[in-house]
Amino acid sequence: MTDPQLVLTERVQQALGTAFGPEYAGADPLIRPSQFADFQANVALSLAKRLRRAPREVAQAIADALDAAGTTDVFESVEISGPGFLNITLKDEWISAQAERTLEDPRVGVGLTTPPQTVLVDYSAPNAAKEMHVGHLRTTIVGDSLVRILEHLGNRLIRQNHLGDWGTPFGMLIEHLLDIGEGNAIARLEAGEGSEYYQEARVKFDSDNAFKERSRRRVATLQAEDPETIRLWHLFMNATISYFNKIYSTLGVTLTDDDIAGESMYNRMLAETCADLEASGIATVSEGALCVFPPGFTGSDDKPLPLIIRKSDGGYGYATTDLAAIRYRVRDLKVDRILYVVGAEQALHFQMVFAAARMAGWLTDEVSAEHTQIGMMLGSDGRRFRTRSGVATKLSDLLDEAVERASAAIAERGYDEATRAEIAHTVGMGAVKYADLSVSHDSEYIFDYDRMLAFSGNTGPYMQYATARIRSIFRKGEIDPSAATGPIILGEPAERDLALQLLGFGSVVEHAGASSEPHRVCAYLYETASTFTTFYEKCHVLHDDVPPETRASRLALCALTLNVLQTGLNLLGVPTPTRM
Numbered sequence: 001m002t003d004p005q006l007v008l009t010e011r012v013q014q015a016l017g018t019a020f021g022p023e024y025a026g027a028d029p030l031i032r033p034s035q036f037a038d039f040q041a042n043v044a045l046s047l048a049k050r051l052r053r054a055p056r057e058v059a060q061a062i063a064d065a066l067d068a069a070g071t072t073d074v075f076e077s078v079e080i081s082g083p084g085f086l087n088i089t090l091k092d093e094w095i096s097a098q099a100e101r102t103l104e105d106p107r108v109g110v111g112l113t114t115p116p117q118t119v120l121v122d123y124s125a126p127n128a129a130k131e132m133h134v135g136h137l138r139t140t141i142v143g144d145s146l147v148r149i150l151e152h153l154g155n156r157l158i159r160q161n162h163l164g165d166w167g168t169p170f171g172m173l174i175e176h177l178l179d180i181g182e183g184n185a186i187a188r189l190e191a192g193e194g195s196e197y198y199q200e201a202r203v204k205f206d207s208d209n210a211f212k213e214r215s216r217r218r219v220a221t222l223q224a225e226d227p228e229t230i231r232l233w234h235l236f237m238n239a240t241i242s243y244f245n246k247i248y249s250t251l252g253v254t255l256t257d258d259d260i261a262g263e264s265m266y267n268r269m270l271a272e273t274c275a276d277l278e279a280s281g282i283a284t285v286s287e288g289a290l291c292v293f294p295p296g297f298t299g300s301d302d303k304p305l306p307l308i309i310r311k312s313d314g315g316y317g318y319a320t321t322d323l324a325a326i327r328y329r330v331r332d333l334k335v336d337r338i339l340y341v342v343g344a345e346q347a348l349h350f351q352m353v354f355a356a357a358r359m360a361g362w363l364t365d366e367v368s369a370e371h372t373q374i375g376m377m378l379g380s381d382g383r384r385f386r387t388r389s390g391v392a393t394k395l396s397d398l399l400d401e402a403v404e405r406a407s408a409a410i411a412e413r414g415y416d417e418a419t420r421a422e423i424a425h426t427v428g429m430g431a432v433k434y435a436d437l438s439v440s441h442d443s444e445y446i447f448d449y450d451r452m453l454a455f456s457g458n459t460g461p462y463m464q465y466a467t468a469r470i471r472s473i474f475r476k477g478e479i480d481p482s483a484a485t486g487p488i489i490l491g492e493p494a495e496r497d498l499a500l501q502l503l504g505f506g507s508v509v510e511h512a513g514a515s516s517e518p519h520r521v522c523a524y525l526y527e528t529a530s531t532f533t534t535f536y537e538k539c540h541v542l543h544d545d546v547p548p549e550t551r552a553s554r555l556a557l558c559a560l561t562l563n564v565l566q567t568g569l570n571l572l573g574v575p576t577p578t579r580m
């Protein structure tokens with residue numbers, strides 16, 4: 001363990017045990033960075049009442065216990081201030097030793113979760129009956145980062161793409177496919193014209209009674225799994241998925257076809273799901289529909305709110321599928337934790353699904369089901385993001401534009417065409433992804449090319465540039481980052497600040513995984529890049545007047561910074577160009 005915050009937590013907890021008895025060793029020492037020392041522990045104040053002693057006295061007892069434990073290898077000083085804060089300053093030698101260890105550590109100080117959990121992340125989940133739109137862009141990007149973070153922390157990850165690939169619209173979509181011809185339909189869907197395709201089918205459905213009738217019959221044969229209808233459905237789905245895959249590959253998202261577990265997959269489980277709920281008395285028939293009334297949910301009229309699981313016409317809906325899915329995930333996939341990375345507007349749906357699944361005993365206290373709410377993407381007018389014509393923007397166009405703009409931004413840098421295209425792609429995707437990740441996932445956010453592509457501030461291009469700049473130091477110095485092994489000597493305050501900042505990476509990643517908040521990683525990386533900038537301004541690295549051991553130490557700090565930034569950006573799924 002090299003992260004000071006974690007080491008301090010452990011040491012102070014030991015001291016609590018020594019000073020007040022083992023029952024106190026589990027208390028949270030409340031270690032926070034401090035402006036008066038390196039860290040501050042506030043535990044004396046929180047324990048004073050329980051111990052019936054003055055906070056300063058409690059603080060003194062902790063300081064004495066730390067002293068007695070012979071922790072002078074770690075602490076330069078432990079001082080009591082104010083009402084009973086412990087101000088802790090670390091020894092330079094300890095910091096540099098931890099920095100050297102972290103430099104050798106391929107995990108750059110990130111620990112492993114013990115015991116590892118089986119975590120299922122339900123994300124992306126576009127609807128095949130419509131075009132994948134910007135809302136799905138964010139669920140895809142945030143979900144993928146969470147998968148990377150949790151997997152890196154040693155957990156077993158199950159990615160699930162809960163595609164909207166079933167239901168009544170598929171009747172008209174299949175009939176439209178027959179009307180325009182299989183080959184034509186496939187070509188258009190693969191090109192991402194799903195939205196137009198859907199609109200055309202819709203118009204016919206609303207205006208042409210014969211088409212409407214055919215579509216209805218088609219829904220019935222689809223439900224009955226008639227082989228020819230299923231063949232056509234597969235044609236439609238495969239072409240659509242092939243377009244989704246293009247987007248995933250452009251984005252560099254880790255989803256594959258193996259992760260597809262769309263709504264259709266649960267079709268055969270729906271009747272049984274309903275029967276189970278009905279048999280156990282959890283679901284009751286109300287106005288012809290089978291409903292669950294989870295306690296605590298009421299409508300505007302104060303009447304209990306139903307979760308409809310079978311409509312009065314016998315059809316199943318979105319909630320039925322989600323109940324079947326949660327039952328399957330807990331019972332068959334044996335998950336410990338499920339993250340639903342889905343739009344915030346579905347909050348009530350998930351609360352009710354979780355409540356119903358709890359009533360049914362499918363969701364138990366051992367399993368954590370969390371709705372990782374994704375805030376809405378807004379246009380510059382502050383409304384739901386759309387193009388000028390009012391239709392949802394085609395996602396591939398949106399990504400292409402980011403790349404074009406990135407290409408324009410680096411036009412003056414004299415790269416040959418291939419290099420420029422490669423950098424533009426990396427910068428464009430990095431900008432879009434980082435913009436999605438750097439704000440907390442549940443807040444709304446305005447999609448703004450200029451802001452996301454800015455080369456300064458907490459943006460993708462700035463973070464990419466920070467790594468490219470460090471790489472260029474190594475190129476200039478004609479040394480490989482992996483050959484920069486120190487030893488690390490902390491002379492200047494800027495060196496010490498940087499080393500201390502770098503040691504905090506592990507706990508940030510751990511917190512981001514536990515709270516499902518990738519933006520914590522962004523905030524930390526941005527702070528790290530800024531701390532590095534100060535260091536680089538104050539401390540020469542390659543300059544002739546720098547003594548060899550100082551140069552070696554500073555190069556080691558550069559290498560460690562690069563490792564942290566690079567690992568962090570990988571966890572976000574943000575690509576990095578080697579030069580920019």
Ligand code: ARG
Nearest residue numbers: 122125126127162164322342
């Ligand atoms: N397809 C849905 C939508 O676009 C999202 C599905 C999310 N996952 C789930 N298990 N409900 O709104």
